[in-house]
Amino acid sequence: MTVSVPTVVVHRNADVLAKAVAARIITRLVDVQSARGSASIVLTGGSVGIATLAAIAETPARDAVDWRRLDVWWGDERFLPTGDKERNETGAREALLDHVDVDPERVHVMLGPDSGMTAEESADAYAAELRKAARPEDHGPVPSFDVMLLGLGPDSHVASLFPGMPALYDTRPVVAVHGSPKPPPTRISLTFPSIQAAREVWVVSAGEEKAGAVRLALSDSGPFQVPAAGARGRVRTLFLLDRAAAAKIPMGLGRPSSP
Numbered sequence: 001m002t003v004s005v006p007t008v009v010v011h012r013n014a015d016v017l018a019k020a021v022a023a024r025i026i027t028r029l030v031d032v033q034s035a036r037g038s039a040s041i042v043l044t045g046g047s048v049g050i051a052t053l054a055a056i057a058e059t060p061a062r063d064a065v066d067w068r069r070l071d072v073w074w075g076d077e078r079f080l081p082t083g084d085k086e087r088n089e090t091g092a093r094e095a096l097l098d099h100v101d102v103d104p105e106r107v108h109v110m111l112g113p114d115s116g117m118t119a120e121e122s123a124d125a126y127a128a129e130l131r132k133a134a135r136p137e138d139h140g141p142v143p144s145f146d147v148m149l150l151g152l153g154p155d156s157h158v159a160s161l162f163p164g165m166p167a168l169y170d171t172r173p174v175v176a177v178h179g180s181p182k183p184p185p186t187r188i189s190l191t192f193p194s195i196q197a198a199r200e201v202w203v204v205s206a207g208e209e210k211a212g213a214v215r216l217a218l219s220d221s222g223p224f225q226v227p228a229a230g231a232r233g234r235v236r237t238l239f240l241l242d243r244a245a246a247a248k249i250p251m252g253l254g255r256p257s258s259p
């Protein structure tokens, strides 16, 4: 599978970053929908991921998106009951999905223990949902997501793919994760094959505590030690950062886009 070389865009601070990513998402979805009728987005948890969704909700231009013709997926989910405030789904609904006219049938959540399934069964169920949505031109078991958002952990994890853990080596599209170093311990996560099936992968990160992970992710590190080094889209990869998170990137890789 071919992957794209990352482009870095640096914004003044976390607040401007969230607003800029929101604008970029709206434009991307409008462009895709005008070309192909419908679009797909993969959401992430984390502070920047959720702040971006809130920024979309506050943007008047959000009405340019046909929310009924959007498939919403998640890159990972905490294996907690529906409605739990720690679920990425809960954060996304509060920040955006409850404020726009999405088609509930096209909001694809990763189910928690209240479904009666184990984490493994929930991962398998999500893989089946992804396979059902995949089309022949996707050439694989998951759709070619138009944009996949990924937050970045200080240990360079993306989704729930943590350094050195078995999920990094798994070739199935979706896996259960146990013993996550970031609570809660049990999660569901897309794997690298699913991430790299996306047309565009956007890593969104802010804060000086992420600067080291950003540097590693943009170097030629291996994805097993540095999972974010595997966060690459087929057509385009963006690292959308604030200045603090970009503080350690090699010179010439990115410059502030605003004064």
Ligand SMILES: O=C(O)[C@H](O)[C@@H](O)[C@H](O)[C@H](O)COP(=O)(O)O
Residues within 6 Å of the ligand: 044, 045, 046, 047, 048, 049, 076, 077, 078, 088, 150, 151, 152, 153, 154, 157, 158, 159, 160, 182
């Ligand atoms: O479920 C999760 O926790 C997220 O999917 C995770 O991958 C998150 O995006 C990063 O840990 C960054 O989170 P922060 O931006 O809050 O540091």
